[in-house]
Amino acid sequence: MPTAHPSGWAHADGALRGPHWLREPSDPDALVPLLWSRTATKADGVLSVGGVPLPELVREHGSPAYVLDEADFRGRAAAFRDAFSDYEVYYAGKAFLCTTVARWLAEEGLSLDVCSGGELAVAERAGFPMERIGFHGNNKTVGELERAVELGVGRVIVDSFHEIERLASVTTELGRTIGVMVRVTAGVEAHTHEYIATAHEDQKFGFSIASGDALEAVRRVRDAPGLSLLGLHSHIGSQIFDTSGFEVAARRVLALHARVVEEVGVEMPEMDLGGGFGIAYTTQDDPSDPAQLATEISKIVEHECRGLGIAVPRLSIEPGRAIVGPSMCTVYEVGTVKEVALDGGARRTYVSVDGGMSDNIRTALYDADYSATIASRPSGAPPALSRVVGKHCEAGDIVVKDEFLPGDVRPGDLVAVPGTGAYCRSMASNYNHALRPPVIGVRDGKTFTVLRRETVADLLATDVGNS
Known part of the structure; x- marks a missing residue:
């Protein structure tokens, strides 16, 4: 039986090896269909949902964004x-x-x-x-x-x-x-x-x-x-x-x-x-x-x-x-990639994205597991055990605890996380005064805005100040 660690699951025995069920993929670019909405496809490393390539969606609507199929x-x-x-x-x-x-x-x-x-x-x-x-x-x-x-x-x-x-x-x-x-x-x-x-x-x-x-x-x-x-x-x-x-x-x-x-x-x-x-x-x-x-x-x-x-x-x-x-995924842009040396010669790759616990609190709140894939380009690099983390000022700001991503993941890449339709946008917050992402609907190669991205004006609208 695994033993608890007083500093949390990330420090427990075996945490550096990943969970027992996570297997190193032969192709880290491939999709696992069960995890994604039914129109999700990947060609030449580019993920499309509802006929819309996610790099195009991000160019039009920005990131992070929830994508609703x-x-x-x-x-x-x-x-x-x-x-x-x-x-x-x-x-x-x-x-x-x-x-x-x-x-x-x-x-x-x-x-x-x-x-x-x-x-x-x-x-x-x-x-x-x-x-x-x-x-x-x-x-x-x-x-x-x-x-x-x-x-x-x-x-x-x-x-x-x-x-x-x-x-x-x-x-x-x-x-x-x-x-x-x-x-x-x-x-x-x-x-x-x-x-x-x-x-x-x-x-x-x-x-x-x-x-x-x-x-x-x-x-x-x-x-x-x-x-x-x-x-x-x-x-x-x-x-x-x-x-x-x-x-x-x-x-x-x-x-x-x-x-x-x-x-x-x-x-x-x-x-x-x-x-x-x-x-x-x-x-x-x-x-x-x-x-x-x-x-x-x-x-x-x-x-x-x-x-x-x-x-x-x-x-x-x-x-x-x-x-x-399963009808929604979240797409992020990678900002930094950091390899951290740990005890015993082990290393962990931290992939930091432009969202985090403000758009998906479930990992921090429930110790929930998620998956991820690079959505914007092909890669021939061997898979590396990675942790996708957010930009918030919290050590527990983790989006995906353990996932095999291509070893050459770099700033500017897009990372997509499936299965984010339930409770992610509903429980989203303005922690660190973050702006909640939009929900972008996709169908038949077209996008439409379901919920628009919050703006700084939205953020300040309820702050009446003290003139």
């Missing part, structure tokens, strides 16, 4: 819609949301999960059908609930007894009724390939099934004015690669569903099983096909409902990052 996004959305044709498929707004994406989702027939008033405002601006919106969150304000009720969102997922009271007060005041899902904690946490069925009640989300709070929440929603009880909502984790964890969760949530029928006298019409399906960030990841996921999850639900003697409710699923995650 429209055809890939729509294709993944349609794949989940078609595979889960008997379900309602909710896209995770928190992963990445803007008016363009909201319109694509509406056109592809998906529903939308929002978790703040800001995300709801984007959906409203895009003209997204409000009846296809679910509103999540463990601490929605009165103002957010009022706006959700006024707009007529399809469902609010309640997360506390206080929220049930608050929402009932809002619906009474506005003279409206709104659909409600009760988020429950099934005592199951799925994390990648490990499924543990105990000791996960200690979290901020949901009502515990084991403690009886979930059943009590159902009773209170049933009795509250203006609240229409739709069903139970369960979420067991993120970056999930198979359906093993869903089996235990579905058994517990469906058992509660059956208890509600028997003890509360209500047959709830719906159930949301969450989702959080994984994507390939590196060659160690092996995501499941949407059709396979749909088949396996449906079998689990049908089996449990048959055993309980209840009808299968209308099901919802939330793919999480699996739609937008």
Whole structure:
């Protein structure tokens, strides 16, 4: 077992050799298709996405830039819609949301999960059908609930007894009724390939099934004015690669569903099983096909409902990052390359780019792994184990911890990082007063701006000063 180092993972035993799953490639210029959007190609060392060579994109739009592959996004959305044709498929707004994406989702027939008033405002601006919106969150304000009720969102997922009271007060005041899902904690946490069925009640989300709070929440929603009880909502984790964890969760949530029928006298019409399906960030990841996921999850639900003697409710699923995650990459320009001598004669190559933790915090925050490739030229140099780092004043400002890049990487090269569609732009910041990069859409050899690059004027707009 690896041992932790008090100074962090970068100093741990074996860190200089790279992770065990990272293999030296025979051709460091080659793409690993699983990691990239479906239109990504490489010819003579130049990476193109959506028919647009990235050096041309950078000449027009600058760097760093997020590159969003429209055809890939729509294709993944349609794949989940078609595979889960008997379900309602909710896209995770928190992963990445803007008016363009909201319109694509509406056109592809998906529903939308929002978790703040800001995300709801984007959906409203895009003209997204409000009846296809679910509103999540463990601490929605009165103002957010009022706006959700006024707009007529399809469902609010309640997360506390206080929220049930608050929402009932809002619906009474506005003279409206709104659909409600009760988020429950099934005592199951799925994390990648490990499924543990105990000791996960200690979290901020949901009502515990084991403690009886979930059943009590159902009773209170049933009795509250203006609240229409739709069903139970369960979420067991993120970056999930198979359906093993869903089996235990579905058994517990469906058992509660059956208890509600028997003890509360209500047959709830719906159930949301969450989702959080994984994507390939590196060659160690092996995501499941949407059709396979749909088949396996449906079998689990049908089996449990048959055993309980209840009808299968209308099901919802939330793919999480699996739609937008692979549809975007980030392109950077290399500024400096530094070889550092380390203990024992080892050396590490640091490739510094013009972005970093302000546009992708996930490596620093979650110890997330990413991949990278040189995107602007061919190279015949042998591969060298490298670390792609940002320009911020933090030792932990790392974009890609370990990757084999051509040994002749140099200033002016473009480096592209795949799998940055989910949570990178959403969690981007102005740390060190950095300007957030644009999101540039690509399709059929053309570019279009989805979100423009921030400017210094944007940065200073909220700084009122002290004249």
